Amino acid sequence: MADLLVAGAGMAGLAAAARARELGASVDVIEKGDRPGGSMLLSSGFIWRYRDFERFRSECPGGDPELQRIVHERLDHALDWLEELGAPVEERDTGNPLTVGRRFHPRALTELLVARAGPVRLREPLHELPEGVPVVLATGGFQGDRSLVREHVTPEADHLLLRANPWSCGDGLRLGLAAGGSLSEGMGEFYGRNMPAPPASVPPEDFVRLAQLYARHAHVESESGERFETRTWSEIDVVQWTAHQPGARARYVVPDAALPERVRERTVGEMIEAAEAAGGRVERGDSATAVEVVAAITTTLGGLRIDGSARAAPGVFAAGADAGGISTGGYSSGLAAALVFGRLAAEAALR
Ligand SMILES: Cc1cc2nc3c(=O)[nH]c(=O)nc-3n(C[C@H](O)[C@H](O)[C@H](O)COP(=O)(O)OP(=O)(O)OC[C@H]3O[C@@H](n4cnc5c(N)ncnc54)[C@H](O)[C@@H]3O)c2cc1C
DSSP, X not given: OOSEEEEOOSHHHHHHHHHHHHTTXXXXXXXXXXXXXXXXXXXXXXXXXXXXXHHHHHHSTTSOHHHHHHHHHHHHHHHHHHHHHTOOEEEXXXXXXXXXXXXXXXXXXXXXHHHHHOOEETTOOOOXXXXXXXXXXXXXXXXXXXXXXXXXTXXXXXXXXXXXXXXXXXXXXXXXXXXXXXXXXXXXXXXXXXXXXXOSOXXXXXXXXXXXXXXXXXXXXXXXXXXXXOOSSSOHHHHHHHHTSGGGEEEEXXXXXXXXXEETTEEHHHHHHHHHHTTOOEEEOSSEEEEEEEEEEEEESOXXXXXXXXXXXXXXXXXXXXXXXXXXXXOOOHHHHHHHHHHHHHHHHHO
């Protein structure tokens, strides 16, 4: 029997397994999907933290300060570790003055971590906890399970788009609770993007390209006439609000003057053109354009409650989106928390 069992070969699980092997342990890595990488492989690859801890606290005021402090203080070292393992850095700037971090190529990072983590057994979901061996739950949250999303996040769960790998369905959450773990704060919160509506589904290669990230330049309203004004740079608040509107839909009405505004590397006009080309409902008026959007869920932010050693229950550790309560009230890098707590879970489990 191996020294450690890791369930999930995404960011948290691969970091945990690679760290455990580096410490000389034998590790079994099992993965539900037909490929390793989870949502990390689909991501933009920015692994980041807030520039200062006070900003992290004010952006995510409901998060556990001890867990936040750990991510904040250990991320830079963890990023150096990735580089020392051989992960090529694509950018050393996040482009956001509030944050610092590095951008990795998701495929190169996945391949490197798989090589360091040892063999990954594909199509092998963890169904029950083994006896006599510590486990790291790294199954990536519960956004893929509609009933759990309905229970914890929104009654409009059936209308949400899934903007993530299809296998993260709350297996870690269920197993951790059954082992005596408890729920974190912020079970109803998630990170996602508003996407064009229709299409009813978006292929993974369009997850980033079709995101409609300009609520700050629009009048946002729901079908029932409710209005919303975004107050966050990440626009996570407007996406969570949209998820609670009828059909998980909203309309962005954008004045023509806002079309040339830039959001990261694209203009508002370009994002609307991408929505139109994908079949989204776009109405061009005399002085404004209306775009219908639907909330898409990328990762749940609530999960198992963990301590500073990533422990969720005796012999059971959780990392990545299986561990909740870090970003509560806002948004922080999911890859960063997964990397830091994946490494830490392996170290604690082997002690
Ligand atoms: C389009 C997109 C862009 C993103 N961009 C960024 C970004 O730039 N920066 C950032 O910080 N975050 C980003 N994210 C979010 C980031 O990808 C996640 O926060 C991160 O991958 C979470 O890590 P994880 O290990 O918890 O989950 P994952 O990386 O998804 O890994 C979970 C793994 O567990 C497997 N699994 C599920 N159930 C079981 C089971 N029962 N047994 C075994 N295995 C199981 C899954 O198949 C999956 O492989 C993005 C996500 C997407 C989709």
